[in-house]
Amino acid sequence: MTIKQIERLRKGAITLLMLAISILFLLPFLWMLSASFKIEADVFTYPIQWIPAKWHIIENYKEVWIGKFPFYKYYWNTVKVTVLTTVTSAFVSALAAYGFSKINFAASKYLFIIVLATYMIPHQAILVPQFILYRQIGFFDSHLGLILLSSFSVLGTFMLRQFFMGVHNEYIESAKIDGAGHWRIFWQIAFPLVRPAVATYAILRFIWTWNDYQNPLIFLRTDKLYTIQLAMQKFTTINGEFYSLIMAAAVSAILPLLIVFIIGQKSVIEGIALGGVKG
Amino acid sequence: MQKLETAAEAPKAKHISKRSSLQKKETIAGLLFVGPMLIGVTVLTFIPIIATFLLSLADWNFIAGFKDIKWVGFDNYERLLQDDGFMKSLKNNAYFLLTVPIYLAISMLLAILIDKHVYMKSYFKVAYFMPYISSIVAVAIVWQVLFHPSAGPVNQLLISFGIDNPPKWIADPKYALPSLMMISIWISIGFNLIVYIAGLQSIPKDLYEAADIDGANAWHKFKSITFPQLSSTSFFLLVTGIISTFKIFDLIAILTKGGPISSTSMLVWHLYDTAFVNLKIGYASSMAVILFACVMLITVLQWLGQKKWVNY
Structure with missing residues (x-):
């Protein structure tokens, strides 16, 4: 055997080993998917039936989506909250990032440090005052309040600022000479140049908001305002013993993210690697 | 003039x-x-x-309204020191720190293998990353079912291997915290792995070429090139990892609610329970200050340590 062949053989062997390990990461998801297709009596049969003996897909998903505890409502709530949070947060962050990197004003440096300093504050350390504030100003138990909570992202500002700093100042200077104000320069020159970075941030924010459990738990009270993460937990409490239905709900909650992730895979992975950001 | x-x-x-x-x-x-x-x-x-x-300096029940606020100075902090539930939570937080080096080591190893030694790289990235993009609620519910003491697949597997009395996992005070730690490791690997892969890709190739010429074996290359070159990545992940253990909430809220017999209560869970279930706003705020102080302390240590421990 040549050295190259040995090398290839080794690579193949390691690939096989890694495949085996990766099963450990996918198995719970496969189990979830398979359980969601089964009749309740078959969920816990052992050895595990990976391919259901009796299929019950339509009945399970119908019960979850339009049954006693209809998921379509919570889905709509989640889509609304997630999309609006993502858009607002990306916009506010981009504005601030441009202001901190491309507009030359005296207070800029200090203001940026102040904003950055708040990043160290763990969210749970301010939950109680936020809760009290929301009760006082009437934002408690509303989607608007929930959206505003995650709309002012220091992380987004920091991330996008790095990219705005990469935009050459000559573009901005020459636009200024042509008489353009900062608003036009932002929209027509700078923003299009950093669009990939904004997209990366938006996808991450989308995933985090979609998966957020803690904020809806604390800041929402009325059933009909629930997001799916909250609804899913409630669903579990109500349907305690109906694991096939619970798994159908879990699959429904994960599926949109899986799609977003597969479409934006490169952006997500790059964004995470780049900023080393964590939700 | x-x-x-x-x-x-x-x-x-x-x-x-x-x-x-x-x-x-x-x-x-x-x-x-x-x-x-x-x-x-x-x-x-x-x-x-x-x-x-x-x-944190007040004794206040939220329902009573602002007029019933009582200023008690540092009483809340003194109470914290004698509060067994709080101390137990802090201790559990300390145990949880163990997860960080474990998942860092696993992530680093997997990252090295994925970066250079396998086919189908992108499949592996996605597979290991699945737990990160999935909601903790869904993932936690699946694990709850998998770890079900009598009917769950994990215990059925153990019984079929001839283990008569398998642990009751999250229902057993002895095993509940380790079970949560296992799930947490499983969730955290994806994120750390991705950051490590990025770190690996920034190591200059000629370092390895030089090592090849010198006839270094894989272990030597790891010990003298890969590991030290990854030190800034490792340091960063260690710090974010430690900070994130202080913030753990979702897993506990969904899986155990701090039980059984407060064996899985942790700082933020205890804070939540005190503030939003028992409505002791002042007392909960003193815990929030402790949380803030812990995170702050780690951040300051990070600043001080960065120069000392990171060798490029």
Whole structure:
């Protein structure tokens, strides 16, 4: 055997080993998917039936989506909250990032440090005052309040600022000479140049908001305002013993993210690697 | 003479005033751009953190309204020291720190293998990353079922291997915390792995080429090139990992609610329970201050340590 062949053989062997390990990461998801297709009596049969003996897909998903505890409502709530949070947060962050990197004003440096300093504050350390504030100003138990909570992202500002700093100042200077104000320069020159970075941030924010459990738990009270993460937990409490239905709900909650992730895979992975950001 | 001077200064002054009016315009534009962010951060973060400090000095039940607020100085902090539940939570937090080096080691190993030694790289990235993009609620519910003491697949597997009395996992005070730690490791690997792969890709190739010429084996290359070159990545992940263990909440809220017999209660869970279930706002705020202090301490240590421990 040549050295190259040995090398290839080794690579193949390691690939096989890694495949085996990766099963450990996918198995719970496969189990979830398979359980969601089964009749309740078959969920816990052992050895595990990976391919259901009796299929019950339509009945399970119908019960979850339009049954006693209809998921379509919570889905709509989640889509609304997630999309609006993502858009607002990306916009506010981009504005601030441009202001901190491309507009030359005296207070800029200090203001940026102040904003950055708040990043160290763990969210749970301010939950109680936020809760009290929301009760006082009437934002408690509303989607608007929930959206505003995650709309002012220091992380987004920091991330996008790095990219705005990469935009050459000559573009901005020459636009200024042509008489353009900062608003036009932002929209027509700078923003299009950093669009990939904004997209990366938006996808991450989308995933985090979609998966957020803690904020809806604390800041929402009325059933009909629930997001799916909250609804899913409630669903579990109500349907305690109906694991096939619970798994159908879990699959429904994960599926949109899986799609977003597969479409934006490169952006997500790059964004995470780049900023080393964590939700 | 005087006249001449003023004549010479006039255009200069005009120039300055034009410049300063331009500068004023820049400042206004700047403030308009960063304004929304500043207002948001002030109202939703700055004022609340100050309020947290103030409330931690009070004895207050939220339902009673502002007029019934009682200022008690540092009593809440003294109480914390004697509060067994709180101390138990802190201890559990300390145990949880163990997860960080474990998942860092696993992630580093997997990252090295995925980066250079396998086919189908992108499949592996996605597979290991699945737990990160999935909601903790869904993932936690699946694990709850898998770990079900009597009917769950994990225990059925153990029974079929001839283990008569398998642990009851999250229902057993002895095993509940380790079970949560296992799930947490499983969730955390994806994120750390991705950051490690990025770190690996920034190591200069010629270092390995030089090592090859010197006849270094894989272990030597790992010990003298890969590991030290990854030190800044490892350090960063260690710090974010430690900070994130202080913030753990979702897993506990969904899986155990701090039980059984408070074996899985942790700082943030205890805080939540005190504030939103028992409505002791002041007391909960003193815990929030402790949380803030812990995170702050780690961040400061990070600043101090960065120079010392990271070798490029």
